Amino acid sequence: MSKTREKILDTAIDLFSERGYNDVSVRELTQAVGIKESSLYNHFENKQQILDTIYQELLQSYETMTLPLKTIMEMLENMSLEEFLELAVRNFDNYMAQPRMRKIWRIISIERFRDERAREFFNRYLVDSALEYQTKVFEGMIRKGLIKDWDPRALARETHGFMLFVYFRYMEFDPQADLKEVREMVMDHMKFLTQAIRK
Amino acid sequence: MSKTREKILDTAIDLFSERGYNDVSVRELTQAVGIKESSLYNHFENKQQILDTIYQELLQSYETMTLPLKTIMEMLENMSLEEFLELAVRNFDNYMAQPRMRKIWRIISIERFRDERAREFFNRYLVDSALEYQTKVFEGMIRKGLIKDWDPRALARETHGFMLFVYFRYMEFDPQADLKEVREMVMDHMKFLTQAIRK
DNA sequence: GTCTATACGAGGATAGAC
DNA sequence: GTCTATCCTCGTATAGAC
CATH class of the missing domain: 1.10.357.10 (Tetracycline Repressor, domain 2)
Incomplete structure (x- = not known):
C-alpha cells in the first residue's frame, strides 16, 4: 500500500462522512490530499472504487467484531x-x-x-x-x-x-x-x- | 396557486424523497413534470426555492399536529x-x-x-x-x-x-x-x- | 507516480420569441 | 406561461511529458 493511496482513503473517509459521496468532487478530494486530480487515477480506477474500498474495510472490521x-x-x-x-x-x-x-x-x-x-x-x-x-x-x-x-x-x-x-x-x-x-x-x-x- | 406550480412541487417531493435534492437535476424534474427547464423558473426563482417551499409545508403541518x-x-x-x-x-x-x-x-x-x-x-x-x-x-x-x-x-x-x-x-x-x-x-x-x- | 493540458457531458440558469 | 437557443461552471476522466 502506497502512502498516497492511504492518504486518499483517509481523506475520502473524512470528506464523504461529512457530506456524502456525491457532494465531494474529485477536485475537492485531491486538493485536500495535496495531489492533482489526474494523480488519483494512479491509485484508484475511478471515484466509485474509492467508495468500494471503504465499504470493504467496514465489512472486514464488522466480521471480526x-x-x-x-x-x-x-x-x-x-x-x-x-x-x-x-x-x-x-x-x-x-x-x-x-x-x-x-x-x-x-x-x-x-x-x-x-x-x-x-x-x-x-x-x-x-x-x-x-x-x-x-x-x-x-x-x-x-x-x-x-x-x-x-x-x-x-x-x-x-x-x-x-x-x-x-x-x-x-x-x-x-x-x-x-x-x-x-x-x-x-x-x-x-x-x-x-x-x-x-x- | 397555479396547476403547474403544484405539479412541480408534487413531483419534486416524489423525486427528492427517493434520492435526495442533489441527485435530482432540474432537467430530470422538469421532464417528469412535462415542461421545459426554462418554464420552471416562471414558478420558482431557483432549484433551492423548491426545497424551501417543501420545508415550509412541513413546518406548518407539524405545528397544527x-x-x-x-x-x-x-x-x-x-x-x-x-x-x-x-x-x-x-x-x-x-x-x-x-x-x-x-x-x-x-x-x-x-x-x-x-x-x-x-x-x-x-x-x-x-x-x-x-x-x-x-x-x-x-x-x-x-x-x-x-x-x-x-x-x-x-x-x-x-x-x-x-x-x-x-x-x-x-x-x-x-x-x-x-x-x-x-x-x-x-x-x-x-x-x-x-x-x-x-x- | 506526479504533473499540465484537455475533453466532454451534465449541472443550473437566462434571453428573448411566441 | 411556455418554448428554443444558449451560457457558463463544475463534474469525472484521459493523454502524454517529465
Missing part, C-alpha cells in the same frame, strides 16, 4: 443478567468509539438513500443481523429461566432499537462527540430493561 | 395509562400514515447530512421537542401516581426512541409499505412499556 453465538451462550452460563447486558453495551460502545468506524457508518447512513449496497449494509449489519443475534440470546435467557417469558423478538427490538436511536441522534454526527452522556443514556436504558424483564 | 400540553394533561384526568399510550401511538401513526408527510420526512432524513436547516428540523421536531413533550407527560403521570417513580426523561427516551427506530427501519423507505406490521411492533412496545412502568 461479532462473537460467535456459541461463545455467547457459554458466557451466559457464568454471568448474571446485568453483567451480560453491560458486556453487550461495552461491545457496541467499543466498536462505535473508534472515530474511523463511526465515520464509515456515517457514510453508510448517508449513502443508503441512493446506493443499494449501502442500504444492504445498513439493514443487514446494523439492524437485522443484530436483531436476530439478540433474539437468540434472549431465547437462551428465557430457556435458562433468567428472564420473564416475553417474546424474544420483541425484547431484541427493545434493546437494539434504543441503541440505534442513540446512535442516530447522538453519535452519528459529531466524530469528536463526548461519549460520556451517550454511555449514561445507554446504561439508563439497560437498567430500565433489566428491572422490566428480570424474573 | 401537536396538541397543547395543557390539553394532554386534562385528558390524563380521564384516561388510563393504556388508553393514553395508545392515543400517543395513534397520533404518531396518523401523521406518518400520510404518504406525503412520510415523503417529506424522508427528504429531511436525507438532507440533514448536508443541509443545516434539515438537520434543525430533524433534531428539533422529530427528536428533541418530542422528547421534551413526553418528558412532561411522564412527569404528570408520576405526579398523579399513575406510574412508577422513574426518571421521566429516561422514560421519554424509552418511548420515543423506539418510535424513531421503527420509523427509520420500516417506514422511511417504502412510501407504500404495509403499516400493519409496523403498528404491531409499536403496540408490542407499548405493552412492554406499560407493564414495566405501571404501579
